[in-house]
Each structure stands twice: as C-alpha cells, then as structure tokens.
Amino acid sequence: MEEKYDATYHFGNTTVHIIGPPPMTEEEIEKVLDEYHRAGWAIIQELREKGEDI
Numbered sequence: 001m002e003e004k005y006d007a008t009y010h011f012g013n014t015t016v017h018i019i020g021p022p023p024m025t026e027e028e029i030e031k032v033l034d035e036y037h038r039a040g041w042a043i044i045q046e047l048r049e050k051g052e053d054i
Contacts, residue, residue, distance in 0.1 A: 007018040024032075047054050 004019075005017040006020040009016045009018070044054055
C-alpha cells in the first residue's frame with residue numbers, strides 16, 4: 001500500500017500529517033513561480049494606486 005503522507009509527527013495528543021506537492025517538471029515549477037510573482041506585483045500595484053506605503 002502506498003503511503004498517503006510524506007511525513008507524520010505526533011505532538012502530545014495531536015497528529016500532524018505532511019503532504020508534499022506532486023513531482024513537477026522544471027517548466028511546471030517556473031510556471032508556478034511566475035504566477036506567484038505576477039500576483040505579488042498585482043498586490044503592489046493595487047497598494048500604490050491606493051496611495052499606501054509599501
């Protein structure tokens with residue numbers, strides 16, 4: 001049976017399961033990073049338009 005979690009930790013009565021992302025190609029990773037950067041710049045632009053300090 002395949003493991004559902006990449007790691008499991010127990011802290012007292014609490015169990016924490018860690019699930020990692022699926023394997024990605026270099027192209028897929030670059031696409032995700034580009035989307036993060038685009039979102040970040042959109043937030044900066046919105047703050048500038050509102051006159052807020054960045």
